[in-house]
Amino acid sequence: MQPQLSRRQSTILKLIVQEYIRTGRAVGSKSLLERYDLGVSPATVRSEMGELEEQQFLAHPHTSAGRVPTDRGYRYYVEYLLDDTSLPVPEQITIRHQFRQVEAQVESWAKLAAAVLADLSGNLSLVTPPRSSVERMRHFELISLRSRVVLLITVTQAGTVREVILPLTEEIGQEQLSALSQRLNPLIRDLTHEQIRRLAEGAGDLPGLVLHQIADVLRLAEQEAQSEVIAEGLDYVLQQPELGHGALAQRLLELLRGGAILSVLIPQLKTGEGVQVIIGTENRAAELHPFAVVLASYGARGHAAGFLGIIGPTRMRYGRSISTVRYVSQVMTDLLRDIYETDDEERSHHERGR
Amino acid sequence: MQPQLSRRQSTILKLIVQEYIRTGRAVGSKSLLERYDLGVSPATVRSEMGELEEQQFLAHPHTSAGRVPTDRGYRYYVEYLLDDTSLPVPEQITIRHQFRQVEAQVESWAKLAAAVLADLSGNLSLVTPPRSSVERMRHFELISLRSRVVLLITVTQAGTVREVILPLTEEIGQEQLSALSQRLNPLIRDLTHEQIRRLAEGAGDLPGLVLHQIADVLRLAEQEAQSEVIAEGLDYVLQQPELGHGALAQRLLELLRGGAILSVLIPQLKTGEGVQVIIGTENRAAELHPFAVVLASYGARGHAAGFLGIIGPTRMRYGRSISTVRYVSQVMTDLLRDIYETDDEERSHHERGR
DNA sequence: GATTGGCACTCCACGATGCCGAGTGCCAAC
DNA sequence: GTTGGCACTCGGCATCGTGGAGTGCCAATC
Structure with missing residues (x-):
């Protein structure tokens, strides 16, 4: 147009x-x-x-x-x-401040982002936690919970931590477990779940079991990246007079269950294109026709990444929504960069930040 | 009465x-x-x-x-x-089956419990993940993410896993980190955050930093146990004609934000009393006067524990709600027991299960 | 040719009115 | 204690009328 x-x-x-x-x-x-x-x-x-x-x-x-x-x-x-405004500086400062509080806990970033988006836009917000589409192994640990029950903790390259319980057939002490992890860890670093599974085939009883489990966890993590979504601001949905009364709000909530909304939204998301606005019937999914979606991805290049956005009635404050989504996605990207980036990149990034 | x-x-x-x-x-x-x-x-x-x-x-x-x-x-x-019915056996089987699918991932238990409660009762459900009120250290690991950025993973006695990012002032290799964790782990096993903090005082630069962080994580975990809550079945809330239309549903959703509802409910919860029903104005909090709550705790004796329940209009199917809550709480308790219980206890439990 | 004031027309929102049905309370009779 | 009968009450629903906001069109004007 x-x-x-x-x-x-x-x-x-x-x-x-x-x-x-x-x-x-x-x-x-x-x-x-x-x-x-x-x-x-x-x-x-x-x-x-x-x-x-x-x-x-x-x-x-x-x-x-x-x-x-x-x-x-x-x-x-x-x-x-639309006058292309950015978020007012005081609000930018507040947001940065809030993120600084939880800087150390990666898992809380997405939650905070969702809360910020919802509160500032007055709409329902969606955030997927930072995940990698191809998870590679970083490190794992075996911890004896009690006899014959072991906790397996895996950390992927993207920083996702997963834990699963491993029942064993025979009793194995913490010392042996530690030795095993020390031996296996260097072997599987940076491998994908398929590669690890191949390794598992040739391995002995216990190592084989552990490697299989690790491969499973990695695969599961990749799958979940497609369905895990944090939503906040449900109460705002009901405040919308045009949605609150009808069955519309209910439909929206149903879409949220089990992250079904992601499979509806993701096909339409063009990564790396800044903030995207999808209005009403522009949504491919008919369920979303009464709504407008403001979306952006965050993170970068094979590293952990995700997307975030808000959903509201087509009658929404677009300027405000767009600037909020843009800013929060920037903050999330910066945070991720601070963890994974090499020192060179980091320096130039910090200079840009001034 | x-x-x-x-x-x-x-x-x-x-x-x-x-x-x-x-x-x-x-x-x-x-x-x-x-x-x-x-x-x-x-x-x-x-x-x-x-x-x-x-x-x-x-x-x-x-x-x-x-x-x-x-x-x-x-x-x-x-x-x-009320005819004191228990949940129909086919549904019991379905539930057990669903839990078997996620048996290995402790974090998904609470989510599944919430989904089951909501679907079977047709109401909003609340579940707190299994936590211990006094967290004691089990094990920690240090993993180098990149130079001068380390991921600290802590596992508590109750099986809760937490990760935080640790920025360092100087570069330290993975080998050194592993050595450090191997040295410190035996020292702090089973200690509370206060005890660990005391240890941190006398320790050197890096060990001191790590121990301080660990203590922080433990303390934080205890705090969060008071506020983390998983809710499911929001769409059911809107289906209730008596709630959907008014501002009532909205009030309920507001209470959910940030787990505020927990601080309202917990004071009234008597632990270890089976299923508790709180009807309308029996709720201490005025916000809950239009609702009925069916609550139970799960887990046991100082181990990881939590509670779960459902909230709906006072006009709810009490029989169904009570039996569902009772059954799911039993399942959760069994699951936890399978992890933490000594073998003796486990055996007698399994015998009871037949 | 664009702009304007005037005017007839349309339609929703809202309040008033009336009616119907479901339900009650009371009472005398059983 | 139980029953049938009866007058009464009130919400829900449909009907009706009115007022206001808005439109579309047209002839007059700049």
């Missing part, structure tokens, strides 16, 4: 979108002029509105109602009419 | 509660007799109903409506009128 509207039409569309987002009521020519002086009469505005409706940017709920933006109208608004 | 109703009054109360739970509409004398033959006329039922209302077991929404159970009415029903 190219910009194809006259200056005045653009102005009117912009005001109608803003006004509708603000009030939630269809906007009429007169009431629009009461708030904004356009230097023309209602009749003129009406004729322009008629033109905009002709071109599918606006719609009437019914004959004697005002105009409401269509998905196409929102799209044009987001594309060409 | 002692049983204080005549046989016929009890029957009528029971039928009214059941009928109201089934239909959600106030129950009248005539419509009650249409479904159930009590061998008496509507007028008789009416007079009994009047008596029950007198005693606060029933209430009228308005003059010409049927009767609705009061919280007191539900209480009497749960206490004396």
Whole structure:
């Protein structure tokens, strides 16, 4: 869609979108002029509105109602009419500060990100924890919980930590377990689950069991990366008058169960394209047609990565949502870089940060 | 409250509660007799109903409506009128089967429990992951992520695994880190965070840093045990007609944010008392007055433990909820026992299981 | 040719009205 | 103690009328 509207039409569309987002009521020519002086009469505005409706940017709920933006109208608004603001600095500082509190615990990043997104946008937020699509082994440990029950802890290259319980057929002491892990660890460092499984075939009884389990864990971690999602701000969903009453909110919550929403969203996500906005029927999944989605990925290049975003009614504050998503994704990317990046990269990054 | 109703009054109360739970509409004398033959006329039922209302077991929404159970009415029903059924065996088998799938991953137990509770009860479920109120150290590992960034993994006696990132001032190789952990691990096994912190004081630079961090992690784990909660079945909340429309559902969701609901519920939870039912205004917290809570704790004696339960409208299927909560709590307790119990205990437990 | 004021028309939201059905409470009779 | 009868009550629902906001069109004007 190219910009194809006259200056005045653009102005009117912009005001109608803003006004509708603000009030939630269809906007009429007169009431629009009461708030904004356009230097023309209602009749003129009406004729322009008629033109905009002709071109599918606006719609009437019914004959004697005002105009409401269509998905196409929102799209044009987001594309060409939105003042490209970034998040206010005080809020940036607050966010950075909050993240600093949990800097050390990687698992809490995603939770915090979800909370921040929800609170700042006033919408439902979704965040996937940082994961790698191909998990490679970093390190594992065997810890004796009690006789014949061992805890296997695996750390992947991407920093994901997993633990599984390993029942053994015979009793094996902590010393033996430590020796085993010391022997195996160097062998499987940086290998994928397939490679480890191949190794397991040739190995002895106990090592074979352990290696098999490790391979399983790695494979599982990759699978879960496709389905684990943290959501926050459910209460905001109900605050939306247009969603709260109908069965719409319920549908949305159902989509969240078991991360089903991810398989709906991911196919549409273009990685590394900054913030993406998907409005109403632009969503491939029909369930999401009543909603707008603001998405971004974070992390980078084969390292741990994920995506985050917010979902709300198409009548959402796009400017605010986009700047929030953009900023939080940046913060998450920075955090990940601080862990995995080589020193060179890190230095240049910190310089950029000033 | 002692049983204080005549046989016929009890029957009528029971039928009214059941009928109201089934239909959600106030129950009248005539419509009650249409479904159930009590061998008496509507007028008789009416007079009994009047008596029950007198005693606060029933209430009228308005003059010409049927009767609705009061919280007191539900209480009497749960206490004396409920047929004490256990969960149907096929469902028991399904649940056991589902847990067997994730047996090895301790972290997924709570999630699964929440999903099962929600699906079987058709209500919102809450589950806290198994935690110990006094965390003691089991084992830790140091893993070099990259130069000067180390991942510290701690495993507590209760089996909780935590990871934190440790920035160092100077570069230290994996070999040195492994040596350090091998030296320190035996020293701090089974210690609390306070004891470890005391040890840290006298230790050298790096060991001191590590021990301090470990103590922090332990302390944090204890704190989080008080606030971490998994909820499932939010969509069911909205299906409840009496909640979906009002702002009530929203209030409930707000309570869930950040585990605030735990601090509301825990003070009222008596541990080791089987399944507890808290109905409406019996809840100390006013926010929960519109709801009924079915709660149980699981786990045992200083080991990892937690609680689980469901929250729904006071008009809930108490029989089903209670039996579900009871069964799932039993399953969780069994699972934990299989990990931590000594072999003796385990044997007798398995024998009981047959 | 664009803009404007005027005007008829449309339709929703909202309150008032009336009716029906379900339910109650009471009472006299059994 | 139980019953049938009866007057009464009240919410729910449909119907109706009104007012306001908004539109579309057109002829007049700049």
